[in-house]
Amino acid sequence: MRVALFVTCFNDALYPRTGQAVVRLLERLGHTVAFPAAQTCCGQMHVNTGYYREAVPLARRWTEVFSPYDVVVSPSPSCVGTVRESYARIAARTGDTGLARAAVEAGPHLYELSEFLVDVLEVTDVGAYFPHRVTYHPTCHSLRGLHVGDRPYRLLRAVKGLTLTDLPGAEECCGFGGTFALKNAEVSVAIGADKARHARGTGAEVLCALDNSCLTHVGGILSRQRSGMRVLHLAEILAGSEEGGTA
Template sequence: MSTGTSRPALDAPVSQLRVALFATCFNDTMWPETPKATVRLLERLGVTVEFPTEQTCCGQMLTNTGYGRDALPLVRRFVDVFGEYDAVVAPSGSCVGSVREQHPGIAEHASDGALAGRVAEVAPKVYELSEFLVDVLGVVDVGAYFPHRVTYHPTCHSLRMLRVGDRPLRLLRAVRGIDLVELPEAQECCGFGGTFAVKNADVSIAMGSDKARHVVETGAEVLVAGDNSCLAHIGGILGRQRSGVRRMHLAEILASTEEDQS
């Protein structure tokens, strides 16, 4: 059983749904293989994925640093770009959390009733990848094959804001060939926190070092998470320590097949 809050079910068959990929600006700029893997995975499961080229940042960086009013144009753009779709899927708990939890407040504080109404319509249709797979498609075994020792870090926004619960772990446990090992102190924050890592560098590095130490303790070859921002932070520390641990997004592991490993 998942411990998270279920997303609303969609009535139409998957083949009839209009599904959009929200790649996120962070992934698009730094880790484009993650949204590509998301598309490969969803298409393998029979989902036709559209990519609106007009999409841009969700505004989270502005909102998190106290500039919510400056994020207003990005909120307007988001509902303009994604409003026509039945579902929007993103490989980022952080950005999905921003859309679902922060966009309504931004529209409300702007005293824009029309925008607030559009946000209320669009935001519930935005899904983090594991939510969409488990809750909408109703699948846990996605046909993946990944014969490596793996440990999973649950990112703060996916864990505490979206409450995805054990959905990512259920998906990973169904991957053929995987050796999934538990991460000690898994629910502790990695210390990234966007601009927190810049403004509070010493604390951020200390938190990240604790997380990296626990990763190494597992003996894992690969650290996996649902947010590349956290993977960048922990992975940077692991890299400087020459630990040999690779970092991979959940989408990349779930998109892997036996042919990919040969």
């Protein structure tokens, strides 16, 4: 099985440790992971703001770069959702039949990390060790877009040493929403402050999620509040081990 990492431009630029954690985790589970250096932005920002035609070259490039691989794994539900759901819509809006075919072929081979671990590899105990108190925020794209359900919870509960605490109002948006945070900054911060308050109230040391963009938003608020609470992507927690240390 030829596995490729779709790291996403956000992670590549700001959170490279998340991509490294995905590779380290999958290699520990016995898989060789390729990193196609030609990958670029999937076009999510363009699609979300209505620039469908401008997103076409990015969508075409994504399908070309990742078409040789049997499986593509990504640590970003929002970008996975863009490829699975938005590429067909872009193709329909622009009349691009070639992209439409490529989108149909690409979707079934692309997985968010927790989907790949639980559904494809059929594993929840990945041999992780993380001796900390953690609370989990289900991001909107993972919850309502990909419907990952309890997969992340199952993976976290199997981590040795980890104590998982429930997050009040867990299914409420964190307020980021991509360009929403820029266009509606005051509302975005207010929503994020509620999420940060709930997270602090759990007494957890770490707030975990599947989207680093959402963790950036809430993490920034927690940092300004000097809460002492860290934010970490699920991949970084799962990649931790007694032998290799923790994130």
